[in-house]
Amino acid sequence: MQHVFLTHLKERRLKLTPQRRLILDVFLGLRRHVSAEELYALIQKKDPSIGQATVFRSMKLLVEAGVAQSSGLGGRSICYEPNRKHHDHLICTRCGAIREFRSESIEREQEKIAIAHGFALSAHRMELFGLCNVCPKGSRS
Amino acid sequence: MQHVFLTHLKERRLKLTPQRRLILDVFLGLRRHVSAEELYALIQKKDPSIGQATVFRSMKLLVEAGVAQSSGLGGRSICYEPNRKHHDHLICTRCGAIREFRSESIEREQEKIAIAHGFALSAHRMELFGLCNVCPKGSRS
DNA sequence: ATCCTAATTGATAATGATTATCAACCGATG
DNA sequence: CATCGGTTGATAATCATTATCAATTAGGAT
Numbered sequence: 001m002q003h004v005f006l007t008h009l010k011e012r013r014l015k016l017t018p019q020r021r022l023i024l025d026v027f028l029g030l031r032r033h034v035s036a037e038e039l040y041a042l043i044q045k046k047d048p049s050i051g052q053a054t055v056f057r058s059m060k061l062l063v064e065a066g067v068a069q070s071s072g073l074g075g076r077s078i079c080y081e082p083n084r085k086h087h088d089h090l091i092c093t094r095c096g097a098i099r100e101f102r103s104e105s106i107e108r109e110q111e112k113i114a115i116a117h118g119f120a121l122s123a124h125r126m127e128l129f130g131l132c133n134v135c136p137k138g139s140r141s
Numbered sequence: 142m143q144h145v146f147l148t149h150l151k152e153r154r155l156k157l158t159p160q161r162r163l164i165l166d167v168f169l170g171l172r173r174h175v176s177a178e179e180l181y182a183l184i185q186k187k188d189p190s191i192g193q194a195t196v197f198r199s200m201k202l203l204v205e206a207g208v209a210q211s212s213g214l215g216g217r218s219i220c221y222e223p224n225r226k227h228h229d230h231l232i233c234t235r236c237g238a239i240r241e242f243r244s245e246s247i248e249r250e251q252e253k254i255a256i257a258h259g260f261a262l263s264a265h266r267m268e269l270f271g272l273c274n275v276c277p278k279g280s281r282s
Numbered sequence: 283a284t285c286c287t288a289a290t291t292g293a294t295a296a297t298g299a300t301t302a303t304c305a306a307c308c309g310a311t312g
Numbered sequence: 313c314a315t316c317g318g319t320t321g322a323t324a325a326t327c328a329t330t331a332t333c334a335a336t337t338a339g340g341a342t
């Protein structure tokens with residue numbers, strides 16, 4: 001996984017700095033979605049000298065390298081997650097819980113739709129919103 | 142359609158001001174996605190005395206009333222569109238063209254997935270990205 | 283029609299997330 | 313190990329959006 005990042009750096013004559021290595025490691029060590037800000041806080045614990053501009057820049061770089069992908073989740077701020085196998089999200093509108101899923105049949109259907117409209121599909125995003133099974137159904141907010 | 146908005150106002154003891162009426166009319170007159178900023182520019186042409194804070198506030202209100210819905214499109218800024226029948230989007234990654242579609246079979250599948258995960262679905266967002274049929278396929282960027 | 287009160291407005295300041303700037307620094311290549 | 317171009321951290325700038333607040337006004341009651 002880190003190999004992908006190193007290759008990307010070399011291809012573009014970019015440099016592997018200790019900051020980037022740390023950010024990459026911490027990010028890949030997580031198993032959840034993080035915002036740049038959350039990640040910055042985690043990074044700070046390991047090396048307080050790293051600035052948050054560097055974290056923002058590095059996350060952009062990780063996305064370009066294909067190591068991370070930015071999911072439009074997380075309200076106003078961009079959230080990132082390691083770019084594993086493609087998947088979509090189920091999001092609880094009350095507690096914010098996120099479940100991942102993947103549906104081959106939906107993806108086949110998406111492909112059909114794209115073709116019908118003359119599009120050559122390259123990616124998609126799908127998010128389902130609702131109440132999860134631990135959140136009460138009756139009361140409001 | 143405007144009826145929905147008027148009802149919403151009354152229910153909450155909110156007031157129908159000339160500003161809100163104008164914003165509602167201009168917004169519903171459009172057949173495309175608009176950002177609050179674009180809408181503000183259009184509103185300005187009809188009544189330059191309206192401030193953009195009012196446009197932001199009104200769009201929020203229109204969403205609450207169910208007259209408008211905010212689509213996560215439009216890069217950094219929130220985009221709005223009249224809340225017609227539900228639909229999803231096909232977006233050209235090169236020229237930005239947006240096509241709307243709706244798939245009953247995908248929605249049935251989404252419902253199945255939600256149930257399997259113990260979720261009670263209330264909404265979803267789906268965006269397909271690719272190249273449209275007028276954009277060249279070969280060259281890059 | 284007139285009052286009253288709470289909602290609304292416009293201008294502006296404030297916020298939050300992200301990006302640009304820039305001098306000092308440093309990784310990679312030869 | 314010198315050079316050069318990429319990188320860093322601090323900070324200012326930007327962009328979209330929200331909060332503040334005095335002045336205004338819609339809408340129900342009188």
